Amino acid sequence: MWGEAMEGFFNISLVVEALPQLLTRLHITLFLVVAATILGIVAGIIIALLRIYRIPGFNQISLLYISFMRGTPIIVQMFIVYYGLPAILSSVGININRWDKMIFLILTYGLNMAAFLAEIIRAAIVSVPIGQTEAAYAVGMTRLQTFWRIIAPQAVLMGLPSIGINIVGLLQDSSIAFLLGIVDVMGKARAIGANTYHSLEAYVGAAVIFLVITLLLEKVCATIERRLTMKIIGD
Amino acid sequence: MIKITDIHKAFGKNEVLKGIDVEVAKGEVIVIIGPSGSGKTTLLRCINFLEKADSGKMTLGSTQVAFKHATSKEILAIRRQTAMVFQSYNLFNNKTALENVMEGLVTARKVPLRQAAEIGKNMLDKVGLADKHNAYPSRLSGGQQQRVGIARALALNPEVILFDEPTSALDPTLVSEVLAVMKKIAQEGITMIVVTHEMSFAYDIANRILFMDGGVIVEQGTPKDLFVNAKEERTKQFLKRIVPEWSYNI
Amino acid sequence: MNFDVYFMLSALQESLKYTWVTLLLAIVPFFFGILFGTVIAIIRFYRVKVLGELLQLFVVIIKGTPGMVMLLIVYFALIQGFDTISQTFHLAVKSKDINLIYIAFAALTLTATAAISETMRGALTAVATGQYEASYSVGLTKRQTLRRIILPQALPVAIPVLCSNLIGLIKGSSLVFMISVTDLMNAALIPANTNYKYLEAYIAAALVYWVLNVVVENIFFWLEQHLSTYKREVLV
Numbered sequence A: 001m002w003g004e005a006m007e008g009f010f011n012i013s014l015v016v017e018a019l020p021q022l023l024t025r026l027h028i029t030l031f032l033v034v035a036a037t038i039l040g041i042v043a044g045i046i047i048a049l050l051r052i053y054r055i056p057g058f059n060q061i062s063l064l065y066i067s068f069m070r071g072t073p074i075i076v077q078m079f080i081v082y083y084g085l086p087a088i089l090s091s092v093g094i095n096i097n098r099w100d101k102m103i104f105l106i107l108t109y110g111l112n113m114a115a116f117l118a119e120i121i122r123a124a125i126v127s128v129p130i131g132q133t134e135a136a137y138a139v140g141m142t143r144l145q146t147f148w149r150i151i152a153p154q155a156v157l158m159g160l161p162s163i164g165i166n167i168v169g170l171l172q173d174s175s176i177a178f179l180l181g182i183v184d185v186m187g188k189a190r191a192i193g194a195n196t197y198h199s200l201e202a203y204v205g206a207a208v209i210f211l212v213i214t215l216l217l218e219k220v221c222a223t224i225e226r227r228l229t230m231k232i233i234g235d
Numbered sequence B: 001m002i003k004i005t006d007i008h009k010a011f012g013k014n015e016v017l018k019g020i021d022v023e024v025a026k027g028e029v030i031v032i033i034g035p036s037g038s039g040k041t042t043l044l045r046c047i048n049f050l051e052k053a054d055s056g057k058m059t060l061g062s063t064q065v066a067f068k069h070a071t072s073k074e075i076l077a078i079r080r081q082t083a084m085v086f087q088s089y090n091l092f093n094n095k096t097a098l099e100n101v102m103e104g105l106v107t108a109r110k111v112p113l114r115q116a117a118e119i120g121k122n123m124l125d126k127v128g129l130a131d132k133h134n135a136y137p138s139r140l141s142g143g144q145q146q147r148v149g150i151a152r153a154l155a156l157n158p159e160v161i162l163f164d165e166p167t168s169a170l171d172p173t174l175v176s177e178v179l180a181v182m183k184k185i186a187q188e189g190i191t192m193i194v195v196t197h198e199m200s201f202a203y204d205i206a207n208r209i210l211f212m213d214g215g216v217i218v219e220q221g222t223p224k225d226l227f228v229n230a231k232e233e234r235t236k237q238f239l240k241r242i243v244p245e246w247s248y249n250i
Numbered sequence C: 001m002n003f004d005v006y007f008m009l010s011a012l013q014e015s016l017k018y019t020w021v022t023l024l025l026a027i028v029p030f031f032f033g034i035l036f037g038t039v040i041a042i043i044r045f046y047r048v049k050v051l052g053e054l055l056q057l058f059v060v061i062i063k064g065t066p067g068m069v070m071l072l073i074v075y076f077a078l079i080q081g082f083d084t085i086s087q088t089f090h091l092a093v094k095s096k097d098i099n100l101i102y103i104a105f106a107a108l109t110l111t112a113t114a115a116i117s118e119t120m121r122g123a124l125t126a127v128a129t130g131q132y133e134a135s136y137s138v139g140l141t142k143r144q145t146l147r148r149i150i151l152p153q154a155l156p157v158a159i160p161v162l163c164s165n166l167i168g169l170i171k172g173s174s175l176v177f178m179i180s181v182t183d184l185m186n187a188a189l190i191p192a193n194t195n196y197k198y199l200e201a202y203i204a205a206a207l208v209y210w211v212l213n214v215v216v217e218n219i220f221f222w223l224e225q226h227l228s229t230y231k232r233e234v235l236v
């Protein structure tokens, strides 16, 4: 009787059954992560540079932006973008109601990541000893040459571990994207749950996928870090 | 060849250089000595604009600049005629020894890669690092790093090389290998301005020694003039404090 | 664009009424997280056999599971588990009778424990090995070393990370609307369900979260200054 009851409660074979179905939607999750990461890195670098070179007026705005992005839940940000962006754009006559939901998600996650990365990148850049800049100037390099050839490669090394942690964080955050109605891994898990009344097994299946991807990502990041360190400072 | 007139520099209220004139002839080796905080480093850093002096003028080769109003183009021109050896080496951490030496040639002077590599290798051989071309700074001892620093400066074939206490961050046992290299290039007729606390070395290589204190040049002359027959009381006091360290070394 | 400021303000008012729920949802798991997390960190730090490895597995699994997934798993597991048990033993209570906030506590505590154990382990590692060797050399036991030398130094290192952990919990607690717990976000949304002014509601919630987290950050900053005074004393 107990075993039977247990079966009704949690059936591991249902998890195994759910996995292939969930995996058919993995590309959606990964696409979101990759696209948002690219947006996040580009925007993060821009914000960091504007802050380092103290572009007047921009510093306060970017501090406010960073503080907001770090101080509010991503789910709130997601819905503000989802409801707010069409409202703002329609007031200037642009209709984006038919935009793919993925665009809102990429924007949300990318802009969120940019805020976190801006701080990481800024810290990485300013942590390169001033002597490196001085030596570059002393051999006659320009500001731009100094930045790209001497500072940036060393900053990349300093920032890499934190960037990796943020990408993993983004993957985990993507687990709420299905609330907008896209069918990624989580969206599929919800659908399976609704159809089979076995939500627990479906979500456990999703957890397994997230866990495996997280571990893989961590492994990849560590490898890249090791390779780049070897390549950049030979150690 | 270098002529600096009436250079002034203050950090906030702290006046560090209070009107200094220096003239250096081609091939001359100038050593600057003086107590800590007297403005030696600041003077060197003003010459290649790592620090912006408040007033004064400089002529270097065919370039003439007013320190205060130098344009970024002029600054670059000055920097491309000078080189610097830093107290803390400041080798580019992301470059091998050879790449460190080539970097200024390739990026700043647009020397073709092959030619730059050629020059770089020669310079590293010259400072006794023939076997370390491909080592990253993290794998070099302090003395080796500083010799790469010297090779990097030499490779640029500048009008003048500025040395700021190039041996004071080194273990005593490593000092001599760097001084030997410096002595060698001094004898080759390269123009050098050297800040150092190594008095016997100064005595050895200097054509002229400047004694700085409180932001001015108190006294200058040949090593003999200064070490044996100093005129100014401040110079005598300073030398008296350090004489025991070097007198029996000469 | 017609943005209803008045509605936003009323949503703001609603969320402020339920801010204590959010705080509770963050602080209770934070407290247990520190408790369990520190123990796990110490066990793993000293590489206790078997137990250390099991705990490592636990931490890796929990950390690899997103908060949303964790919440849903704990929810369905507890609800279904509870009903299974009560059916099996013919009990009168049903899962409907459980206050759902306990499910939220359970899920958030799991997440917090894993995260904070990593914080604490990092802080323990950050204390230089010289400190351990010096302690042993003057004859302190392992336990004494930990209590008197290591933890006091590890704590200031941990404070800023603990701050991020707490902020993460405050933000993460917003997911409890999934299991119909009324926290500050859900409170702002409820009035919006009738007039669809969701943007106003989410902005109201965002403002409260933002202020809350800035306050938390400042408290921790003050704490950090306070706790690391010994550093300055040493330098004098």
Ligand SMILES: Nc1ncnc2c1ncn2[C@@H]1O[C@H](COP(=O)(O)OP(=O)(O)OP(=O)(O)O)[C@@H](O)[C@H]1O
Pocket: B011, B014, B016, B034, B035, B036, B037, B038, B039, B040, B041, B042, B043
């Ligand atoms: N970036 C700076 N900002 C403020 N003050 C500075 C700065 N650099 C140097 N100073 C001040 O200028 C004065 C001269 O410094 P400088 O480094 O030129 O001395 P120095 O003769 O090289 O001394 P040492 O022999 O110790 O290297 C000192 O009082 C120092 O505190």
Ligand SMILES: [Mg+2]
Pocket: B040, B041, B042, B164, B165
């Ligand atoms: Mg100096």
